[in-house]
Amino acid sequence: MSSNKNVVPEAKEALNRFKMEAAAEVGVNLKNGYNGDLTSKQAGSVGGQMVKKMIKAYEESMK
Numbered sequence: 094m095s096s097n098k099n100v101v102p103e104a105k106e107a108l109n110r111f112k113m114e115a116a117a118e119v120g121v122n123l124k125n126g127y128n129g130d131l132t133s134k135q136a137g138s139v140g141g142q143m144v145k146k147m148i149k150a151y152e153e154s155m156k
Contacts (some may be wrong), residue, residue, distance in 0.1 A: 102118065115142040119138045119139060119141075123139070
């Protein structure tokens with residue numbers, strides 16, 4: 094059983110766009126759909142970029 098459930102199903106497309114934007118910023122080519130051919134380093138760099146952007150957005154919202 095997967096625990097990766099979107100609390101707000103409408104947010105799925107926005108999260109997908111966010112992931113694609115972060116991947117483009119770090120130079121990783123993502124395809125729509127399955128991306129199991131990525132290395133751990135590539136996947137980690139995309140996730141890391143997403144976290145950096147989320148932290149930056151949160152810090153900006155606190156100003």
